[in-house]
Amino acid sequence: MGENGLSRRQALGLGAGAVAVAGAAALPGTARGQEAREFRRRPAEDLVPRQNIGIQLYSLRDMQAASVPNTINLLGGIGYPEVELFTMQGQTAATWRGILEGANVRALAAHVGIDRWRNELDAVLNEAETLGMQYVGVPGIFPNPPATRSTYQGLAREFNRYAERVADRGMRFYYHNHNFEFARDGGTRLYDILLDRTDPDLVFFEMDLYWTVTAGVDPLDYLSRYDQSRWPLFHVKDRSAAGEFADLGEGNINFARIFRELQNKHYHHYLVERDTQVDPARTAAVGYEYLRDLRGSRRRKPYTPTEAGGTASAARAGRTT
Template identity: 25%
Template sequence: MVNQQKNIGINLWSIKEHLTTIEEADESLRRLAEAGCSAVELCLISEMPDAQTMKRLCDRYGLAVCGLHDMTVLENPVASLQAAKTVGSGFVSFPYPQGRDLSDPDQVSTLVEELNEAGRVLYENGVTLTYHNHQVEFARADGALVLDRLVTETDPRTVQFQLDLYWVQLGGGNPVQWCKNLEGRLPQLHVKDYAIGADGQPCSCAVGKGNLSWAELVDHFDGKQLIIEQELYTSDPFDELAEGIRFLSSFGS
């Protein structure tokens, strides 16, 4: 087994097609551990085994649970808190503002209120809420960048951020600058590389094979949980994820 890198994890959305049964999940987590992965971020979706089962399998292979992605955390933070406690995670991430029109400033205000309330519930019970961005937060509502509003209007004690480098780049932002902007509120980074595919469209790729400014980004790795996410593969997904782990490990992560 490759030595596990203590702050490099994998978001399991990356291999969701290989987690549809308990048997598949067992084999997939074994392969991640053998690749040097030390932690995984669970996704609370019906297509995967339940959180308790995933925790049991993670324990079997020495994998920590570094976070949860839960679409329901804003509407039911108590249930998310219970799930986090079940798997031993100190973080729950709100992964996507589905069904919200972020060009509407009133809907952004509502999102801020919901983040603050859910963040308070988790914070008071020893768990941290993080907000996971996509490109949609780089829209403007009444001239204000949505991500700026989320940063300035949420409570810095109770709402942290999980910056996804790929989506920052796709949204027209500067990933390095946003790491600086969020310093002190950025316990986790979603490490998803940015490439241009054969069809000329943006796509993810094995970490280190794309166009992100790694020489500058590495300065912002210290003290952060790095979570690899990849959605497009040209070969075996586990081999490409292992390649990403080796790349990040080369920086002394």
């Protein structure tokens, strides 16, 4: 059967009459032609599923340090269904789970420093399991490791080992980028080594859009060259013309341009983040409203890598167009 429920024989049986109707539909000035043009101009639609909007709690770290319950209740009141943790703030995973459930917010993921992965793996996995997380990952390697192929090949092997243990617990392991991973050694981007040398069924990534753009890289280059399932998580973080952090919609990253290319928008999660805390409550409110209201025309044709680069001037400026 064809996509419209017709066999090839049935389709051929429609004959010249169907061709004539199709031709009339394309004629300018006819009612069918007008309908066809309106159909081609698909109305704008939501680009971000509301149930997949979250926030990285690092954006509200001072508020969280003062009161975890007040911070989570604030986010639940704004409408956030999920959050990403970066510290347990000295409290148990069971305590955190109670606070989150009380605000009708879920713990989607957590950033866990590489030292804990290396020295406290069982404890990390136990906490993540208690919180009911889908993802648990590494926020980056600090201090930054040597920018060499051999270093990143070693990290890829290390990530594969952690990812197997995470998968055994029914969760997914991920790595969050900054800009330093896009340095090159011998003509190869270090970030590409992590992608190419890790098991695609076990190791996933969180694309920080601010840091990717700051590195002079178009996010669509990766989303077109690799399977998009490698990036279940996005840090949606805006960037001013001067390269500073900004609340969503107040910088110059064109998030609609990026998200309209996602083949399955419901697979991904969109996490608001701002590294500087000018007004964290405002950042949270503005970020949620921006993603909730982000609309655009979804792509309906295959995406080609040659479209990913944008303009040369945009790449030099370190921003998407």
